[in-house]
Amino acid sequence: MTRPNVAVLVGSLSARSINQRLSLALQAAGSEFLCFAPVDISYLPLYNRDLDGDLPPAVKRLKKQVEAADGLLLVTPEYNRSVPSVLKNALDWGSRPYGASAWRGKVAAVAGASTGALGTAVAQTHLRTILTHLDILTLPQPELYVKVTDALLSETGDVLSPDFERLLVDFMQRFAAMIGSGRA
Numbered sequence: 001m002t003r004p005n006v007a008v009l010v011g012s013l014s015a016r017s018i019n020q021r022l023s024l025a026l027q028a029a030g031s032e033f034l035c036f037a038p039v040d041i042s043y044l045p046l047y048n049r050d051l052d053g054d055l056p057p058a059v060k061r062l063k064k065q066v067e068a069a070d071g072l073l074l075v076t077p078e079y080n081r082s083v084p085s086v087l088k089n090a091l092d093w094g095s096r097p098y099g100a101s102a103w104r105g106k107v108a109a110v111a112g113a114s115t116g117a118l119g120t121a122v123a124q125t126h127l128r129t130i131l132t133h134l135d136i137l138t139l140p141q142p143e144l145y146v147k148v149t150d151a152l153l154s155e156t157g158d159v160l161s162p163d164f165e166r167l168l169v170d171f172m173q174r175f176a177a178m179i180g181s182g183r184a
């Protein structure tokens, strides 16, 4: 059986990103039943509505990747209690021009890693609000608010705790089931 395609967007461009690490760990946890395509959002220009009629090539690429995906995995840091601008910028571009959004009707799983105690809970709440507006249905549970420590994740995204590994596999299994059941 073919595995559903999941486009992966990470809200950090840092080479040392703990969210990139978490995204790798989630992809490894779901690799038996899902197929992942990382989306590079670093080349997107800042959103400008003057370009809605003639989208830049990087935006057209983003929209094609999103449209081809059966599901979306969004892994994000929290910046000043909200969604980092790099991820919001990608969400804004993908929604344009008006009436031709690439996000409409998709399903998504949301996760995030932080060095702080709240583990991106506030940013993810903001993100879910945005995704609902974009007509993206999000996996309700389990929520994945991760405070990264050396005991949880290695620098290459290897999971170092069996409990955490079980949580990631459960998260991806539930997301795969949600993709499989489709949506109205």
Ligand SMILES: Cc1cc2nc3c(=O)[nH]c(=O)nc-3n(C[C@H](O)[C@H](O)[C@H](O)COP(=O)(O)O)c2cc1C
Pocket (backbone or CB within 6 Å): 012, 013, 014, 016, 017, 018, 019, 020, 077, 078, 079, 080, 081, 082, 113, 114, 115, 116, 117, 118, 119, 120
């Ligand atoms: C501009 C900025 C704002 C931040 N704001 C928050 C915040 O509101 N909550 C939080 O838990 N961490 C915050 N942090 C710390 C991030 O959790 C930490 O830098 C994390 O490593 C960023 O994720 P990344 O490693 O994937 O880039 C902030 C970091 C930066 C650079």
